Amino acid sequence: MTLRTIKLPPIFLFFLLYALLVNTEGLMAQTEAKLSGYVRDSKTDEPLIGATVQLVGSDLGAVTDIEGFYTITEVTPTTYNVKASYVGYESQTKFNIVVKSGGVPNVNFTLSESVEQLEGVTVRANPFRKNEETPLSIQRLSPEEIATYPGGNNDIAKVVQSLPGVSGSVGGFRNDVIIRGGAPNENVYYLDGIEIPNINHFSTQGSAGGPVGLLNVSFFEGVTLSSSAFGAQYDNVLSGVLQFDQRDGNSREYRTNFRVSSSEAAITTEGPLFKSKNEEQSNTSFIASVRRSYLQLLFQAIDLPFLPDYWDYQYKFTHKIDKYNELNFTGVGSLDNISINVPDEYSPDQQATLDQIPIINQWTTTAGISWKNRFKDNSGFMTTALSTNILNNRFEQFDDNVNQEGLVFTNNSQEQEVKFRYNLSKFLADWTINSGFIVQQSIYSNESELVDADRGFSYVNELNFTRYGIHSQASRKFLNDRLGFSAGFRMDGNTFMESGNEIHKTFSPRLSLSYELDKERKWVASASIGRYFKIPPYTVLGFSDNNGNFLNKDTKYIQSDHLVAGIEYLVTPSSRFSIEGFYKQYEDYPVSVVDSVSLANLGGGFSVLGNEKVKSLGLGRAYGMEFLYQRKFTKNFYAILAYTLYKSEFTGFNPEEYLPSTWDNRNLITFTGGYKFGNNWEVSARVRYLGQTPLAPVDEEATLNSYPNIIRDYSRQGDLLLEPFNQTDIRIDKKWNFKKLTLNVFLEFQNAFVQQLPSEPNYGLVRNDDGEIVQPRQLTIIEEVNNSSLLPTLGIVIDF
Structure with missing residues (x-):
């Protein structure tokens, strides 16, 4: 079964573009926003009191309170990289954080304890976090990458297909997740540690694919794909674990x-x-x-x-x-x-x-x-x-x-x-x-x-x-x-x-x-x-x-x-x-x-x-x-x-x-x-x-x-x-x-x-x-x- 695409007249596209590109700045007032979140220890989940959170490239920042909570106010709405630091811990930077005047989700950090280094050696913090259980074949998508994924139409199953080694079925009205040549039913899916059998509407029983994703992209703090080196807590998996x-x-x-x-x-x-x-x-x-x-x-x-x-x-x-x-x-x-x-x-x-x-x-x-x-x-x-x-x-x-x-x-x-x-x-x-x-x-x-x-x-x-x-x-x-x-x-x-x-x-x-x-x-x-x-x-x-x-x-x-x-x-x-x-x-x-x-x-x-x-x-x-x-x-x-x-x-x-x-x-x-x-x-x-x-x-x-x-x-x-x-x-x-x-x-x-x-x-x-x-x-x-x-x-x- 093949879904036929729709041909629209060029004049329709012109009006769509014009409606999007027209200058509406005159309708806007000067606005400010705020950014909030928590900073915690990555192992114990303890709040880190007095951690510093800063908008990179600006003078704006804040210090966490007794709950590990911070709020940065008077922020001009745009895109920032946000860095969290704490004495004795490795700094962490979150990239591509869109600060808006309405409905900004919390930006949370989990910091790991640092180790002593030789004098004169600058250790570069790695933003591509891994762990000992899965040190390779692991990829992550941030909330902003999920929300603005081109061609995804807010469909998380399509968003996942932007990750390395992941493809979908060719032809037809399908939304399979195929990882490194494995079949669609070789993957498992977890929602906050709760296993879900499939992530698509009209799913193929016995497999997992379907035409449209059923998870709401507005919910997610991140998506993690492991295509090998699976943690021992995951059962019934042959090709991929999607968290x-x-x-x-x-x-x-x-x-x-x-x-x-x-x-x-x-x-x-x-x-x-x-x-x-x-x-x-x-x-x-x-x-x-x-x-x-x-x-x-x-x-x-x-x-x-x-x-x-x-x-x-x-x-x-x-x-x-x-x-x-x-x-x-x-x-x-x-x-x-x-x-x-x-x-x-x-x-x-x-x-x-x-x-x-x-x-x-x-x-x-x-x-x-x-x-x-x-x-x-x-x-x-x-x-x-x-x-x-x-x-x-x-x-x-x-x-x-x-x-x-x-x-x-x-x-x-x-x-x-x-x-x-x-x-x-x-x-x-x-x-x-x-x-x-x-x-x-x-x-x-x-x-x-x-x-x-x-x-x-x-x-x-x-x-x-x-x-x-x-x-x-x-x-x-x-x-x-x-x-x-x-x-x-x-x-x-x-x-x-x-x-x-x-x-x-x-x-x-x-x-x-x-x-x-x-x-x-x-x-x-x-x-x-x-x-x-x-x-x-x-x-x-x-x-x-x-x-x-x-x-x-x-x-x-x-x-x-x-x-x-x-x-x-x-x-x-x-x-x-x-x-x-x-x-x-x-x-x-x-x-x-x-x-x-x-x-x-x-x-x-x-x-x-x-x-x-x-x-x-x-x-x-x-x-x-x-x-x-x-x-x-x-x-x-x-x-x-x-x-x-x-x-x-x-x-x-x-x-x-x-x-x-x-x-x-x-x-x-x-x-x-x-x-x-x-x-x-x-x-x-x-x-x-x-x-x-x-x-x-x-x-x-x-x-x-x-x-x-x-x-x-x-x-x-x-x-x-x-x-x-x-x-x-x-x-x-x-x-x-x-x-x-x-x-x-x-x-x-x-x-x-x-x-x-x-x-x-x-x-x-x-x-x-x-x-x-x-x-x-x-x-x-x-x-x-x-x-x-x-x-x-x-x-x-x-x-x-």
């Missing part, structure tokens, strides 16, 4: 953010709860949002054959019981619906989409409570979390989607997890010890039917079992803090799979080392090795025969061994070069019995992944090199440039025959950068290049017999190569600061240079000019739709 750090709601005053973009409207509000008039701040705060799509209105207006409609919500409540104890309540959820819209005029490509589009009714919810207890002697802390998440998915396809007649496939299922996590962090002399466990109840039910002579099934089942795991990791620095060391392990088991309780088979060791090669600490070499495991999706575990007997109880945990090494050079206090080599080797990947293809090649479509008989026999490997240049905001300019050269391939039932995977694009180039002019103008751009995409060609005879199901010949995986993907998105931002209110208007041009975007060959039935099927039925390739259009979008953000 979304939410802001605490403002505990002193109420603030609101309202956003309208090309596809949705969103409102976010935050503030204190139970705050009395004589208190400066409350011990309880909240931040909450709701978003509403109007894509369905746009799609109906341009006469597309399907109408996606969604809502989502997100919230966080924080309550500080006392100085050492804190509770957090976090939740996120979505309501998704895809309905059919019959176009007014017949066209072959629209009819093929109308034939093949599924009817989806889906809702998701995740809710969790976590308790963090800091020990009074500052020797560590413990975190306890209880959470639940549910995915309810009704997925249907018919011979006649318009009248919903002639059932082809139905999947009416629900996945629910109830998780209890405990993690203890202890500081023993120079060592940091992390250990803990997880106990999880997994509940899965499905009523599924596929009407197909060769692959059909029909069953109703319920699955209820327990998953569990333990982990431990030890880290410290040696040699005057120049050598970082971390080693750990985890083991996982479950009560369903035949070998599920043999937890020694999932023993997952890992080791990471980093060494600062010079006294100035400009050069750092790092390496890590580890073994990681993932349980197959519930759609695989719960697949049954027509009598309700589970057919995949003999599957195994998927295993992936990682070896990564790299070197980083800190060019300036705000820029770095790095190069990494990586190797991932897979074992026991599920292979489809019917199609003889590894499930590693699937998950990028809108159907259900894994609802079939499999065997845990597949092998795989992904390896390559990654180059990165990153410059934090200095002299009005910031940029991330990355090039990843890699190969990704997997086997079916023949362990000697490696075939290129669907994600084996070989070359990935990403650039994201921007320049800030005076008067709060900003121009930013994103450039993406992805090499050819290998696919399995369509088996036309089998497809004709199973239409509207499209059947591929996976024995010829890689014979079909889509052209390289190349797209440039440009964004122009302008902010106006009024008294206690900031207006941000942005204009985006997606596919600014009108590149032809690759798409898969589209198949449909031969029809006459009236759209009636010609008998006997024949399959035909639909003429390719022009995907080279420019897509302009206009957005408005109001903070007050």
Whole structure:
């Protein structure tokens, strides 16, 4: 399925530009703003009293109070770099902080204790923070980078694709996160330590991708991606851990953010709860949002054959019981619906989409409570979390989607997890010890039917079992803090799979080392090795025969061994070069019995992944090199440039025959950068290049017999190569600061240079000019739709 872009007349673009660029400075009064936040110890979370916070390049600054809180007043609204310093600690600078007259989130710092250095040696503070557990293959995005990401349309899943080694599916209306040649379902996602099963609306069950992100970018204090060297506390991960750090709601005053973009409207509000008039701040705060799509209105207006409609919500409540104890309540959820819209005029490509589009009714919810207890002697802390998440998915396809007649496939299922996590962090002399466990109840039910002579099934089942795991990791620095060391392990088991309780088979060791090669600490070499495991999706575990007997109880945990090494050079206090080599080797990947293809090649479509008989026999490997240049905001300019050269391939039932995977694009180039002019103008751009995409060609005879199901010949995986993907998105931002209110208007041009975007060959039935099927039925390739259009979008953000 391909989403057609919209061609707008040049005069419309002219008026949009004129409305954005017109001089409105005369409407503005002289405004001032303030900047606030907390400075704390990075280990103990203790407030640092008397720390200095300064706006770099200005005389403005402040000193923290007894709570570690600071406020800088009489600030001219613009962009600053903000530096926090404290005696005996390494200074920290936060870059690209946009100070506005309305609704500026707190800018918080966590400082690390410094070590003594030789006289006459200037140690350069590294703004690209790491830790001993994950010294490489880790990237972070700041709140401002998230909010102004060009071409992202406030979609966090698209924003993540600006990070090195991360790509999305080519062609179609998709939003997958593919990391270094791994499948979309090889990643895990955490929201303040609470795991969420997916980050997209209309998610593909058994995988994680979908067309639109469901997390609100206004919530985040930062996003962190680990593409290897995973901490032992993370289970069920093979390719990437994405951590979304939410802001605490403002505990002193109420603030609101309202956003309208090309596809949705969103409102976010935050503030204190139970705050009395004589208190400066409350011990309880909240931040909450709701978003509403109007894509369905746009799609109906341009006469597309399907109408996606969604809502989502997100919230966080924080309550500080006392100085050492804190509770957090976090939740996120979505309501998704895809309905059919019959176009007014017949066209072959629209009819093929109308034939093949599924009817989806889906809702998701995740809710969790976590308790963090800091020990009074500052020797560590413990975190306890209880959470639940549910995915309810009704997925249907018919011979006649318009009248919903002639059932082809139905999947009416629900996945629910109830998780209890405990993690203890202890500081023993120079060592940091992390250990803990997880106990999880997994509940899965499905009523599924596929009407197909060769692959059909029909069953109703319920699955209820327990998953569990333990982990431990030890880290410290040696040699005057120049050598970082971390080693750990985890083991996982479950009560369903035949070998599920043999937890020694999932023993997952890992080791990471980093060494600062010079006294100035400009050069750092790092390496890590580890073994990681993932349980197959519930759609695989719960697949049954027509009598309700589970057919995949003999599957195994998927295993992936990682070896990564790299070197980083800190060019300036705000820029770095790095190069990494990586190797991932897979074992026991599920292979489809019917199609003889590894499930590693699937998950990028809108159907259900894994609802079939499999065997845990597949092998795989992904390896390559990654180059990165990153410059934090200095002299009005910031940029991330990355090039990843890699190969990704997997086997079916023949362990000697490696075939290129669907994600084996070989070359990935990403650039994201921007320049800030005076008067709060900003121009930013994103450039993406992805090499050819290998696919399995369509088996036309089998497809004709199973239409509207499209059947591929996976024995010829890689014979079909889509052209390289190349797209440039440009964004122009302008902010106006009024008294206690900031207006941000942005204009985006997606596919600014009108590149032809690759798409898969589209198949449909031969029809006459009236759209009636010609008998006997024949399959035909639909003429390719022009995907080279420019897509302009206009957005408005109001903070007050």
